Amino acid sequence: xxxxxxxxxxxxxxxxxxxxxxxxxxxxxxxxxxxxxxxxxxxxxxxxxxxxxxxxxxxxxxxxxxxxxxxxxxxxxxxxxxxxxxxxxxxxxxxxxxxxxxxxxxxxxxxxxxxx
Numbered sequence: 360x361x362x363x364x365x366x367x368x369x370x371x372x373x374x375x376x377x378x379x380x381x382x383x384x385x386x387x388x389x390x391x392x393x394x395x396x397x398x399x400x401x402x403x404x405x406x407x408x409x410x411x412x413x414x415x416x417x418x419x420x421x422x423x424x425x426x427x428x429x430x431x432x433x434x435x436x437x438x439x440x441x442x443x444x445x446x447x448x449x450x451x452x453x454x455x456x457x458x459x460x461x462x463x464x465x466x467x468x469x470x471x472x473x474x475x
Contacts, residue, residue, distance in 0.1 A: 372398065414431050
């Protein structure tokens, strides 16, 4: 049986972003390589394909009272170019809480595509 599946072609930055998004936090700085414009364009491309969502990191309290962080609601696509343009908004692996920073998560569409 021949499969119609073809591997997805990703740029190196897109590949880094997808790996980061599949991990616990999609750390944008790891994929940026010092190019905020290129990073923003790559993120928007992945959003437009339906493979990632962009969220702000928000404080969260577990039922047992332990404090932590969680993804906020996905940000509107129209807001993303301005938000992503500034590296100051990206999640920061050096900061312990990152509240308000943006991060990525993969979508069900990516998970389905990735299982093929």
